[in-house]
Amino acid sequence: MADFALPQTIPQAMTAIGMDAPGGPEVLRPESVPVPTPGPGEVLIKVAFAGVNRPDVIQRQGFYPPPPGASPIPGLEVAGQVVALGEGVTALLPGQQVCALVSGGGYAQYCLAVAEHCLPVPAGLPLDQAAALPETLFTVWHNVFERGYAREGETILVHGGTSGIGSMAAMLGKLFGITVIVTAGGPEKCAAALRIGAAHAIDYKNSDFVEEVMRITGGRGVDLVLDMVAGEYVARNIKCLGDDGRHVTIAVQGGVRAEINMAEIMRRRLTLTGSTLRPRGNAFKALLAQEIAQTAWPLVESGALRPVMDRTFPLVDAAAAHARMEAGDHIGKIVLEA
Known part of the structure; x- marks a missing residue:
């Protein structure tokens, strides 16, 4: 497991990607919003990188609204440092590097995640690659091997x-x-x-x-x-x-x-x-995370499994990242650097 580093002071506001109305990539824009506070069973992650996925594009187009209670900010996977723990969280520690499957909120400098949906980032795995793993790994594991x-x-x-x-x-x-x-x-x-x-x-x-x-x-x-x-x-x-x-x-x-x-x-x-993964309940995703931790994550830890990376865009250039995905020229994962 990667060495821990003490988290920095958490600001009150952060940069996130929002939009006024559905549309093309150009509707995405950076905005300043309050940093969320973790509730019971949640952690706050200082995002280093966030993955860009097809469901994000569909949400931006207005056809895939976030499930009830989820953040309206796009983004279904992140990697970064745990900086705050919600009530009842004991398996993770402040300063720990994790990647997480989230129901929204990834396109931001800070993101909430259910603690049981986080996986530890092993030593030697860059955080951009860690951010590119959860959504595809959870989706493929469930649909190819389980379903x-x-x-x-x-x-x-x-x-x-x-x-x-x-x-x-x-x-x-x-x-x-x-x-x-x-x-x-x-x-x-x-x-x-x-x-x-x-x-x-x-x-x-x-x-x-x-x-x-x-x-x-x-x-x-x-x-x-x-x-x-x-x-x-x-x-x-x-x-x-x-x-x-x-x-x-x-x-x-x-x-x-x-x-x-x-x-x-x-x-x-x-x-x-x-199946669709995003609307599934927290308990289902926690069980899926446990199975992945036992069966597939050792391959990540050994270096045998690494995501195929396409390009990295700054968070504020999320519109350009979406344009690249929609053009269909990418090979592998696109990520945003927060």
Whole structure:
């Protein structure tokens, strides 16, 4: 564990990213707001870096409001130093470096986190990389391994192979003996996906990913699809699944409606499921954090698992970070430096 440093005096106000109304990246602006006070079971983190994720973009567009009680400030993951403890917190100490999954508030100089949703930053892990881990690691672990039941020796298909989620799925899959096929847009992104850890990368712009999956698997199909597109992709994903396959949807970038053949679902015994992480209760996230601490975090501590990093932007340039994400040119995680 990293050495502790005594926290500095906590100011009354901080810089955070706000917006007056939903819109494009330009609506994001820095503003001065009060520093929050931790309640029971919470800690206050002096943010060093905050991760930028697709749900932040959707929130800015006005389509993903924060759940009740969550901060309206965007940002679902942070890394930094614990500077204050709420009532009942005993597992963390002031000065400790942690990363945390949060329900909002990450785009700020200080952020509240539930203590049980924090993970210790191991020595040797830079804080920018620590900030890039929680949202993707929690999401992939729950949806691929818990909800999708992926296990050693299986083959899975992951769309968006160079995104934060896609790259995390490829790396975790490789570490746990799973063959990961990804889709990506263009030869450069496909090459990057292979370097990251995917066993196969399909350029969806120049080939039919259904045909390629069947060619790669010798006609057997994959055991699991991790889908971030939905819409018309669902029917095509189902064609990629082998018998008894599982289809897990975690985003609907291609639309919220899909038309599928339910007779095929029954005949081939397919399972369709999905989830959203942000609205889940604190108890669920705490249990998920415990499982990750026991199963995946040792890989972080050993250095075997590291996030793929794209670019770092100053906190006040959050609009530029969102513009880069929406342009689709990034490979790996974008973070903000507070």
